[in-house]
Amino acid sequence: MIYKDLVVIGGGPAGLSACKVALEADMKVALFERSFDLGGQLVKQTHKFFGSESQYAKTRGIDIAKILIDEIKNEGNLEIFLDATVVGLYKDNIITVYQKDKYFKVKAKAIIIATGASEKFLGFENNDLPGIYGAGAVQTLMNIHGVLPGKEVVMVGSGNIGLIVSYQLMQAGVKVKAVVEASKNIGGYLVHASKLKRLGVDILTSTTITKALGFDAVEGVEIVKLDDLWQRIKGTEEVLNCDTICISVGLSPMHQLLSMAEANMIYVNELGGLVPIKTCDYETSLPHVYACGDVTGIEEASSAMVEGKICGLMAARHLGFIHPNDEALEFELNNQLCILRQGPCGEKIRCGLKKVGEIYD
């Protein structure tokens, strides 16, 4: 059995940020990441980030990952486990880990769950054909490995991920035939949409996919227009030839460890699915188990970084490790989160978080 003050599960922006603050408070930390590299989703983001300076605005996601990793990787009190999947979380704060051929246990005084989210899927005829990928999968292939998923893509979903990945596909030399969006309005930031329109990519709102076409792999899609009641308008069916369909219809928190340990959970649509009920200190109903980032509700990397820092601070404080900048940092971080969420773009997350708060009270 390995013993640590703090275990952080997930090496993305939330987890890395949590480690940084916990290390500053002198905790002995173990970070577990199931992939062969740290950085989470940041390592695929070639675009410059939004937010403010404290969240590394105008820095490319790939570079933010390097910054966050460099800040902690040489810290003596940090042990990093890569290729290490945490397969179990138990009520006595023990986790079980599967790493290559090894299976071992770790006991920690505090645990931070920063497991992020997974891509949702979409139901339509022939949705199991080879050549249908989540937008994140396409980013992984193209931005990490330099491998193109195909030559002509139809993107389903016009949220930020759908729009950004479409732009990145064009940058990699792949033709994006269209972005298809079921609702009346474009889901993501309009600046992303404008970038695509300039490139000649059609953004088709009030449109949905009826089926994928192809025998052994994708050869095209059939799309149809929707009326104000989201019903298909007969006669508006159209076929677009393509060899790849990207599905970008949202993310779902990876709650499995928390659910396994029977933390109090709640299903909130606005947050993407099942999320833990937590205090304002980000503690779940499991003592000294905290959660931050997309696993607590789908948002942006900027908020994930801030939440991660807060969790690191709280995990430390509740165990008597006092951060040199304790109260001031807490105030500053909560202020940053407020600002990120207070505009019209933050409406969904505010609505979702209210639902979590209501039930808890």
Added chain:
Amino acid sequence: MKALYDKIVNVESGDKMRVDEHPILTFKNEEKLFFTYNGKKLQGFKGDTIAAALVDNGIMHFSNSIIHKRPRGFYCAIGNCGSCNMTVNGIDNVKTCMTLLEEGMIVVSQVTEELANDI
């Protein structure tokens, strides 16, 4: 419409589906690695996952569904969907999207068309 099948391209060079020039990223791709997939010799690069190397070689057909006998690819490329599982060096259920390619790896489809039809 033309039926597409495993368009296994040129064995010696897997760069049919590689990014040519990129405005933001630089791909090193210096060290070639050779592996076999269902007995065929294929090439990838150090740093590839097995799945990425297969896609680069034009392989989209990763397995077959047992009930409907339909060809399947993979979806998430990050270890969640489980569709990319193959037998690697004799070990079953290896997530090829999360496993780095090594020289001489023997990669075999787990649920082939024949197996699916037999079940």
Added chain:
Amino acid sequence: MINQDGVATRDLVKSKFPELKVLTRPKAIIECYTEIPCNPCATSCPFDAITIGEDINQVPKIDFDKCTGCSSCIYACPGLAIMVVMIKNGKAYFKIPYEFTPLPKVGEKWLAVDRSGKILDKPCLIENVMITKKTDRTAVVTISIEQPYLYDFVTIRRPYE
């Protein structure tokens, strides 16, 4: 409507431009039409010409008197929504962000594109291409095109051989 097709109307575009007489000097046109939590344009401006304020969701406001058209905001903007414009001798000069390969070369004629992705009747001339460590892989391309295209032009596209 921009919410449904991503294309700003002519009126919306004009609302971001100063009076024509001001454009004898280069000025930044910030096509940020909705409130998103973002402020690197304001923090990057060496002349404090752009204001957003503490609530970073606010749409940036530009003081054209202070703006020198230095293009720092062009490559700071994560949405690539800013360009610099100047009018001289019946031609409109634009500095735009460009993140594709191959980069254009000075002296080449490239296709001029409007906000809906349509190619304009006249091509544009590549006047300058700047890409430095500071611009972080965003090229700032200067082009010239006939002045009537002032409110139409938004980006360039490589002519195919």
